[in-house]
Each structure stands twice: as structure tokens, then as C-alpha cells.
Amino acid sequence: MKAITYSRTGDSSVLRVTERDVAEPGAGEVRVRIALSGVNPTDWKRRAGSGAGQELEFPEVVPNQDGAGVVDAIGPDVTALAVGDRVWVFMAQHQRPGGTAQEYVVLPATNVVPLPDGVGFEVGASLGVPAMTAHRALTVAEDWPARLAPGSLDGATVLVAGGAGAVGHAAIQLARWAGARVITTVSGPDKGALATAAGAHHVVNYTAGDAAAAIRDVAPDGVDIVVEVAPAQNAALDAAVANNRASIAIYANNGGDRVELDIRPNMMVNARFQFLILYTVGAEALRHASEDITAAAAAGALEVGEDAGLPLHFFDLEDTAAAHDAVQSGVTGKVLIRVGE
Structure with a gap:
């Protein structure tokens, strides 16, 4: 072969x-x-x-x-x-x-x-790496379910950093399928169009104006789950938009290998930081992810191609x-x- x-x-x-x-x-x-x-x-x-x-x-x-x-x-x-x-x-x-x-x-x-x-x-x-990473990021918050299904994220506001990337795309789709309101950040209008096609309710161009203010405009109470690709760049933004007991799931180090956190704003909302990589999450987490992702795919929630973002x-x-x-x-x-x- x-x-x-x-x-x-x-x-x-x-x-x-x-x-x-x-x-x-x-x-x-x-x-x-x-x-x-x-x-x-x-x-x-x-x-x-x-x-x-x-x-x-x-x-x-x-x-x-x-x-x-x-x-x-x-x-x-x-x-x-x-x-x-x-x-x-x-x-x-x-x-x-x-x-x-x-x-x-x-x-x-x-x-x-x-x-x-x-x-x-x-x-x-x-699917694989992108969808399973997105699933993990969406299921580590202590106040929200550890499995995804229709309705499991009803009432949640999810912020997806970099919604035009493969993990961001999957996170938008899975969060929408589970019932969340989805906000995403992108670097320009072309990527914004892709994030919208993926199903994001609100798209924020972080290169144009105050991203935190734009997010707070559509989510005055803040966001419950952050799917974070660039913690070094976005730490202050995440702290500024986090709801009480928000979970910030970090799956990549785009923009730098080190991150500085302002302690007090994160402490005041009991923010929770969760680092993740698939290779060490354990067999049960992988099994849950594969089952939920397959259900979402069967429902037509994980489409690909330009029309799907x-x-x-x-x-x-x-x-x-x-x-x-x-x-x-x-x-x-x-x-x-x-x-x-």
C-alpha cells in the first residue's frame, strides 16, 4: 500500500x-x-x-x-x-x-x-482533533453539563475566540446545537462571514474598537464559557467579559507561551481556568466526546465547506x-x- x-x-x-x-x-x-x-x-x-x-x-x-x-x-x-x-x-x-x-x-x-x-x-x-477539543472546552465548566446534547447549554453564553479556525468552527456549531448563545471574535470581515455561516449569533472584530465593550453590549451579564485559543493576548479581555463562575478553557498558545493574569478581576467572579489537550484527558472524556460529536453530526450540526463556515x-x-x-x-x-x- x-x-x-x-x-x-x-x-x-x-x-x-x-x-x-x-x-x-x-x-x-x-x-x-x-x-x-x-x-x-x-x-x-x-x-x-x-x-x-x-x-x-x-x-x-x-x-x-x-x-x-x-x-x-x-x-x-x-x-x-x-x-x-x-x-x-x-x-x-x-x-x-x-x-x-x-x-x-x-x-x-x-x-x-x-x-x-x-x-x-x-x-x-x-472531526477528530478540532471537534473533540471543542467538546472538551464546552464541557469543563462546573455549572454546566459534562455532556453535550440539544438543550444542555440552554441559557449559557459562550465566547469562542477565533471563530474562523477549525476548533472555533466546531465550538460554534456544538454550542449552537446544545442551545447556547454564541459570541465569537475574529480579525476581519471575511473571517466574520465564516463565523456567521458556522452559526455564531454575534461576531466581534477584535481589531476594530473595544472588543470587551462590544461583547458586553450583547451580553451585559458576561459570558459563561470561553473557548480560548490565544490566552496571552486575550487574558484581559476574558477577565473583562467573564460572568460569575465563568470557565475559560485554553486549548492553544497562539500569540505567546506565557500569560499574565490580573488576579482581582478574575477572583471577584470566581473565574475558572482549564487547560486542555486531548492526549491526556482520559478515556472517558474521549468516549463522551466521540459519542456526542457523532450525535451532532447525525443531526446535521457539524457541516463543513465554505457555506458552513x-x-x-x-x-x-x-x-x-x-x-x-x-x-x-x-x-x-x-x-x-x-x-x-
């Missing part, structure tokens, strides 16, 4: 097109024929490491955590999946050498989720390096790699 591999860290030039044997699934595993592989910032960052030429955890690695395809074979003890099932997969490369930038991948059955009827592979391959950019498998470069350069939208039919 055809696969993209690398054997040392570095820029995208370390990626190679190779031929590999098709592996057989073991106990508790399934083999998936990948149709589309999704690319996220975590994929190029893992490939790059902290510098070029570093030793890898495995002699040869296939990149990319997310994807969608069809179950091709099942190992012993797998009962929830069958050959021919359409599925989406997540964390394919976590603690394993084989990600989704290959024609067939063997994964634990727990990382393979049935794709609802009528939901396309382009949606399935766009997330433009799609397609690359062939042989052009995986260019796909990584597109994500690294900050392309707006979702990068997908065509792997199979």
Missing part, C-alpha cells in the same frame, strides 16, 4: 512517499481503508519536533491523527464494528507509528467511530508535504488529503 512516512523530525521535506505492507488487526483492533485524512496543527508540529534531526519514538512514522474511511478488517474481540462500516477515526498517531496518511491503518477499536448515514467523509475527516482545501496523498505546509502557514479552513475512494 502507499503511505507517507518520515524517519526524523524536520520541515515538510522529511515526508516521503513509500510502499508498505498492509498490517493485520490484532485483538481489539480494526483496519480502516482511509478515504480522507485530516491535517491539524498538531500533525506538522509533531513532525517538526523541537528541532530538525531528532530521534523519533518509532523508526518510521506515518503522520496525521484524523481521518475517515471504511472498516476493512476486524480483529478478535471487536463487536461494535463490522467490515464495511463507514467510520471516522481520531488520535491515530498517538503512541503509535501509523497515522492516517496511508491507504490502510490499524487502530484500536476505541479510536474508530461509526459515521452516521448521510454524513460524508469530508465531515468525518474534519469552514472552507475545504484538498490535496492528493503524494502532496502531503504541501498539505502540512498549508496548515503551518495558517490557511483558513480545513485541509484534507485524498487517500482512497
